[in-house]
Amino acid sequence: xxxxxxxxxxxxxxxxxxxxxxxxxxxxxxxxxxxxxxxxxxxxxxxxxxxxxxxxxxxxxxxxxxxxxxxxxxxxxxxxxxxxxxxxxxxxxxxxxxxxxxxxxxxxxxxxxxxxxxxxxxxxxxxxxxxxxxxxxxxxxxxxxxxxxxxxxxxxxxxxxxxxxxxxxxxxxxxxxxxxxxxxxxxxxxxxxxxxxxxxxxxxxxxxxxxxxxxxxxxxxxxxxxxxxxxxxxxxxxxxxxxxxxxxxxxxxxxxxxxxxxxx
Amino acid sequence: xxxxxxxxxxxxxxxxxxxxxxxxxxxxxxxxxxxxxxxxxxxxxxxxxxxxxxxxxxxxxxxxxxxxxxxxxxxxxxxxxxxxxxxxxxxxxxxxxxxxxxxxxxxxxxxxxxxxxxxxxxxxxxxxxxxxxxxxxxxxxxxxxxxxxxxxxxxxxxxxxxxxxxxxxxxxxxxxxxxxxxxxxxxxxxxxxxxxxxxxxxxxxxxxxxxxxxxxxxxxxxxxxxxxxxxxxxxxxxxxxxxxxxxxxxxxxxxxxxxxxxxxxxxxxxxxxxxxxxxxxxxxxxxxxxxxxxxxxxxxxxxxxxxxxxxxxxxxxxxxxxxx
Numbered sequence: 001x002x003x004x005x006x007x008x009x010x011x012x013x014x015x016x017x018x019x020x021x022x023x024x025x026x027x028x029x030x031x032x033x034x035x036x037x038x039x040x041x042x043x044x045x046x047x048x049x050x051x052x053x054x055x056x057x058x059x060x061x062x063x064x065x066x067x068x069x070x071x072x073x074x075x076x077x078x079x080x081x082x083x084x085x086x087x088x089x090x091x092x093x094x095x096x097x098x099x100x101x102x103x104x105x106x107x108x109x110x111x112x113x114x115x116x117x118x119x120x121x122x123x124x125x126x127x128x129x130x131x132x133x134x135x136x137x138x139x140x141x142x143x144x145x146x147x148x149x150x151x152x153x154x155x156x157x158x159x160x161x162x163x164x165x166x167x168x169x170x171x172x173x174x175x176x177x178x179x180x181x182x183x184x185x186x187x188x189x190x191x192x193x194x195x196x197x198x199x200x201x202x203x204x205x206x207x208x209x210x211x212x213x214x215x216x217x218x219x220x221x222x223x224x225x226x227x228x229x230x231x232x233x234x235x236x237x238x239x240x241x242x243x244x245x246x247x248x249x250x251x252x253x254x255x256x257x258x259x260x261x262x263x264x
Numbered sequence: 265x266x267x268x269x270x271x272x273x274x275x276x277x278x279x280x281x282x283x284x285x286x287x288x289x290x291x292x293x294x295x296x297x298x299x300x301x302x303x304x305x306x307x308x309x310x311x312x313x314x315x316x317x318x319x320x321x322x323x324x325x326x327x328x329x330x331x332x333x334x335x336x337x338x339x340x341x342x343x344x345x346x347x348x349x350x351x352x353x354x355x356x357x358x359x360x361x362x363x364x365x366x367x368x369x370x371x372x373x374x375x376x377x378x379x380x381x382x383x384x385x386x387x388x389x390x391x392x393x394x395x396x397x398x399x400x401x402x403x404x405x406x407x408x409x410x411x412x413x414x415x416x417x418x419x420x421x422x423x424x425x426x427x428x429x430x431x432x433x434x435x436x437x438x439x440x441x442x443x444x445x446x447x448x449x450x451x452x453x454x455x456x457x458x459x460x461x462x463x464x465x466x467x468x469x470x471x472x473x474x475x476x477x478x479x480x481x482x483x484x485x486x487x488x489x490x491x492x493x494x495x496x497x498x499x500x501x502x503x504x505x506x507x508x509x510x511x512x513x514x515x516x517x518x519x520x521x522x523x524x525x526x527x528x529x530x531x532x533x534x535x536x537x538x539x540x541x542x543x544x545x546x547x548x549x550x551x552x553x554x555x556x557x558x559x560x561x562x563x564x565x566x567x568x569x570x571x572x573x574x575x576x577x578x579x580x581x582x583x584x585x586x587x588x
Binding site: 091111119127 | 435446450454456517
């Protein structure tokens with residue numbers, strides 16, 4: 001069962017081709033990693049999936065509805081959709097360079113993540129109608145649950161700018177999870193973390209996947225990638241180099257060559 | 265309720281003061297201006313402090329409200345309330361139209377665009393003499409009356425504008441503690457992340473801009489009825505800057521900060537009259553010193569200082585006198 005289908009994707013900046021003719025299917029319910037040397041096009045791929053860049057060519061199709069219920073697969077093309085519309089389809093992400101709302105507490109950050117799970121509008125909010133108060137309580141509880149899931153509940157009322165780096169990384173994930181996504185994209189979640197924190201991150205990624213959320217992971221820490229991933233896609237200069245399980249990728253001579261260079 | 269305790273305290277003080285000093289010039293004359301400035305500053309703070317979008321043309325909406333009321337009541341004999349609502353509807357439409365293209369701009373470019381808008385509106389007030397009275401202004405504007413109770417004395421105006429300002433503060437406090445309020449602050453914190461959480465950032469910015477503009481129009485109508493006279497001078501570029509100063513000086517992203525800034529900047533010139541020729545010099549120096557030593561704004565910095573003092577003097581809930 002595929003959640004996401006990418007077909008013949010192309011993107012170039014000026015004359016430089018960042019992604020060329022990339023096609024792959026992302027099965028549902030697994031941890032799917034994208035790896036590759038610096039400049040391979042990983043972040044470009046992420047930014048196209050979330051609508052920040054528009055692909056030059058090709059299509060990105062995301063399964064919107066629950067196929068088990070409808071007996072019918074309804075795909076949603078993400079081409080030319082704005083980021084907030086893509087989010088509403090059920091895609092969320094964390095960012096390589098932190099995009100935390102530093103003007104809020106940790107809890108409020110995650111409550112923003114609940115935006116799509118709530119519906120109070122501007123005018124009722126101004127008047128703080130009973131329906132708004134009721135929803136506020138529900139959203140707060142939902143946000144606390146997401147914080148607890150990422151082991152951040154003890155920091156709920158701290159201002160985000162007073163949190164440690166490792167906590168902020170998990171706060172981004174908690175915020176993304178609060179929007180109840182079907183697909184969670186993690187852009188280098190372990191960058192800058194120490195060994196213990198990386199281990200915790202690995203556990204967290206597994207836990208997210210077990211809770212039914214498909215994870216698309218970009219990461220440079222190979223130990224983390226190899227232990228947490230079910231499937232790996234290798235990019236090199238915008239081309240698909242290989243795809244397979246961690247074992248297959250580790251023993252693939254083409255991948256080894258791209259990463260380590262050739263024997264002389 | 266703890267969330268609104270500051271608001272209740274403020275309301276209490278604002279409504280008890282005139283009972284004690286019913287004829288005080290500072291309260292019933294300067295106070296009316298202060299409360300009108302509060303409505304403007306609280307609205308502008310939503311846009312600048314919370315949403316992070318600058319506007320150097322906010323006086324234009326204040327002016328549009330004032331002139332709508334003035335023109336519709338004097339030239340078309342419309343009921344003052346209807347004229348006020350018409351002004352707000354007009355500003356709602358204009359703000360919507362200009363917000364969509366303008367708010368796609370960021371930083372300095374947005375500042376320039378709003379500045380241009382403010383200047384254009386000011387020029388229109390001056391040039392359309394047949395309608396607006398031109399540079400001489402427009403007089404004989406009738407006053408408001410609420411179910412037969414004419415608002416025709418200083419103290420009555422104080423109550424009307426104070427209750428309006430308190431209402432505005434309450435709306436602002438409610439908004440910020442809601443889903444829409446968090447969306448507004450998220451756009452300020454990181455626009456990309458806000459979009460990724462499903463927030464339509466353009467729509468959010470337009471919404472705040474329009475709301476602040478309609479509030480300014482409301483304040484403008486009150487201003488016209490209270491003064492019985494409007495002239496373009498009140499709605500110039502300098503007044504827009506003064507409003508921005510109120511928000512920044514009081515403390516960005518704090519409703520009470522905007523209130524504090526509005527009160528301070530309204531009373532400061534009155535109090536500095538003792539310096540006579542050096543009034544503006546001292547005024548400028550005070551603004552500079554505050555920004556150098558309290559860059560977060562007076563209200564927020566003083567708040568931090570108080571918390572710090574409390575920590576130093578009551579580390580174990582000891583009364584201050586017991587310190588050795």
